[in-house]
Amino acid sequence: RWIDANPEIFKRLAANPLFEIGNHGTAHRPLSVNGKSVYNISGTASPEEVEREIEGNSRKIEKLTGKRPLFFRSGTAYYDDEAVRIARANGVEIAGFEVIADAGATLGAEEVARRIKNARSGDIVIAHMNHPESGTRQGIIDAVSSLRAAGFEFVRLSDVKNRIRRLP
Incomplete structure (x- = not known):
């Protein structure tokens, strides 16, 4: 849809x-x-x-x-x-996923950023970009900027596919 x-x-x-x-x-x-x-x-x-x-x-x-x-x-x-x-x-x-960044696009930017910044290396983070009225967009921008400045890198799932733990 x-x-x-x-x-x-x-x-x-x-x-x-x-x-x-x-x-x-x-x-x-x-x-x-x-x-x-x-x-x-x-x-x-x-x-x-x-x-x-x-x-x-x-x-x-x-x-x-x-x-x-x-x-x-x-x-x-x-x-x-x-x-x-x-x-x-x-x-x-x-x-x-390990982190739900925006609780279905219901959270403000500050909380979205906090949740993403608290992710551990290797965590998969989900967020809902389909709600531009929410705090998701700004929260992601803030968190990614902060984490990149701290030396984190971001990858796509296919880049690490062989390292992903499979469901039983």
């Missing part, structure tokens, strides 16, 4: 070598084969729905960028074991 609503921004991000486009699902649903609900969001309810949730968005991203996304994170970051197996069979790796 975000890609459809923001095609020009998506194209700019996809062309920027600092960004790696991953798959967050076609309908932003938890991934299960039995419909498990997480945060009041109904999960996929069958193996076929799991595959559609992954593949619909993967195909769209590949069509627009010429590259199939390597990583997938479901809405709510929930997966059952069968959904993880299906994801891997579809050629994607589950992307987890």
